[in-house]
Amino acid sequence: DGFPRNTKQAEVLGEILGDADVALDAVIQLPVPEDVVVARLMSRGRADDTEEVIRRRQQIYVSDTAPLLEYYADILVTVDGVGSVEEIAGRVLKALRDRT
Structure with missing residues (x-):
């Protein structure tokens, strides 16, 4: 998930x-292999989370969001999205610190 x-x-x-005189300093991308996404979502146990449905949603998500990588290319920070919440958060913080 994410926005935009x-x-x-x-x-x-x-x-x-811009109207609020605020600028984005960075946009964070957390790439995760599709098989990991499927496993994470299947583990939620929701009835509508079948593998087929998840893979289709993932295809739509990727095709819709792919143009954003170019749109935000100048401020894009890519951080590995595989691991525990703590590991990923640590990598995000390090990547943001390393930019300055």
Whole structure:
């Protein structure tokens, strides 16, 4: 999950932030292999989380969000999204610190 999910939403977000005189310093991408995404979502135990449904949602998510990588290329920070919450959070903080 994340926001914005497409370039139109990114443009609107940019307008809102611009009106508030706020600029984005970084956009964080947390890539995760599809098999890991499927395993994580299947473990939730929701009836609508079948492997087929999850893989289809993942395809839509990737195709809709892929243009954002180029849109935010100048401020994009990519951090490995595999691991525990603590591990990922640590990598995110380190990546953001290393940018300055």
